[in-house]
Amino acid sequence: MADNLLEIKGLTTKFNLEDGVLTAVDHVSFEVERKTTIGVVGESGCGKSVTAFSVLRLIRPPGKITEGEIWFDGENLLKKTNREMRQIRGKKISIIFQEPMTSLNPVFTVGNQIEEVLKLHMGISGEEAKKRTIELLRQVKIPLPEQRYKEYPHQMSGGMRQRVMIAMALACSPQLLICDEPTTALDVTVQAQILRLINDLKEKNDTTVMIITHDLAVISEVADKIIVMYAGRIVEECNGQEIFTDPLHPYTEALLKSIPSDAHRGEKLYTIEGMVPNLLKEQKGCLFAPRCEYAKPECFETEPELVRVNERRKVRCHLRGGDPVQGQEGME
């Protein structure tokens, strides 16, 4: 049996909005093995960030986790009190946000802000905290860390701030690092640096990493396991990088086709027709069917189950046969 750090079972997160109940995450189950990198891919609004926030229990009203279990290191996080959760956040599970420009408090120096986390979880302060903070800044490859320690966030570039956020997230050597679109707000050269940095630090500290992104290039190469989400559901799950060479779900295929590449230079870029379904409305059949080029009449009638195709891969599509995944039946 694999050594799983994080096991999510049937997680369902709903938002009670004025015009109805929106199910942002619908019975999502997956496991993350220790010291691996998992990539969660999907377009905006498919529930990938909500999944991450659910793991940290940071869903704010009107949102609510209605069902499921989140097992982290052998403990169910949904059974924890708020006080216990605060001990876990930042110490055992850290998160890096999408927007480095606003994720730091503008009125304190970056050194001060990293020290705060150290003080909160490790109980170290004063000179020792300062030494450790400068060490962390050096670890995330910020030039002149002694000088940067004294600076305010507005004096730094986006890439630099994201490095500070990483330093802050890694301050207490967490077991799980969640990166919520860590590179979206950065330009391409900096993106590569940040990704490499996350990867290096992961190797060095034996951290488990969960990368959430809509950019397939980001998780290619680094992810040991990839989950493709669509409209709050997992549509494809793959241990390894095979989805890039052999996508099973039409949605994954369409996503890959929409990446600009040299082979199709000059041609019109492929786009997925239609819109993400309105999750407030009752849905019938496969949620991707209206946009799917292979859709059969059956696809509009019943929703497919997430089925296991081989030992490494699962998919939710009528076009692919396979054994139903255990524990998934009857949940839809």
Add this chain to the structure above:
Amino acid sequence: MASSIRECVWRKEEGMKKKRVWFKRRYAALHDLGISTEDLQSRTLYQDAWKRLKKNKVAMVSLGAIIIIAIIAIFAPLIAPYSPYETDPFNNLQPPSAEHWCGTDNLGRDILSRIIYGARVSLLVGIVCELIAVPIGIIMGSIAGYYGGIADMVISRIIEVLGSFPFIIFAICVMFILGTGIMNVFIALGVIGWLGHARQIRAAVIQLKSQDFVEAAKASGASDFSIIFRHLLPNCLSTVIVIATIDIPSDIMFEATLSFMGLGIQPPQPSWGSMINEARAFLRQVPTYSIFPGIAIMILVLAFNTLGDGLRDALDPKLKNL
């Protein structure tokens, strides 16, 4: 497909290498020029604000006036030419003269000396009332803003109910219940002065709490208490400074009003408001008796008002239409 992605990654790495070389060169160039990066000192928000304030002449004059009045108030016994309590029945109701620059009152006391001592009361009222009102306002406002829901509803309703009362009538009621005296003036004005602060801070907190850095603090395990005091309040400190300064003159005016009505500072202690009240009977004979304390109130209130405006412009340009 994978090849195109690999190509993309490869390009990113190429770009990175170039950038790294560029960075090295840049730091080398700085070193060659003998510019240590240590010299690139940072300026904080308050240093910036102070710079802006210094450019505002009116505000600087006001600040000067307040400092002078404060010095006069602190060193009143050394500066005042006479004792404010010393009566001289044979020289009462004198117009200004070389001996008594502002004349004397109905008991023959030197008006200038009484004005100098009265500055103590006015400044003290302004400062102590804000010292009472600001903490209450901060606590109530941040609780309402941060927690929202029922807490917000209860606090907002309290603010609305108390705020719908005419301020001065409320203060008169409190003075009536507690009795006269300077301590009770502080309480009466402080107890109601927090309403406006709480409303401002609530609005600022609501705006701030959806910022990413608050979410980030929560994700790193910070408690509500530390989020409010470390992340929210320091970010609205400039708002607090501005609203406190803008409220000081109205506190001074209310003290003068209460004293004028005989509910505030009691004779023989000199207060500008009570001096005007006493001078009322002699308005025709010696108009200067009431004019000089009036001018004193006007100067102090005007100074605080213009300083408040200047601070607002320097610290928080967003509040321009307050």
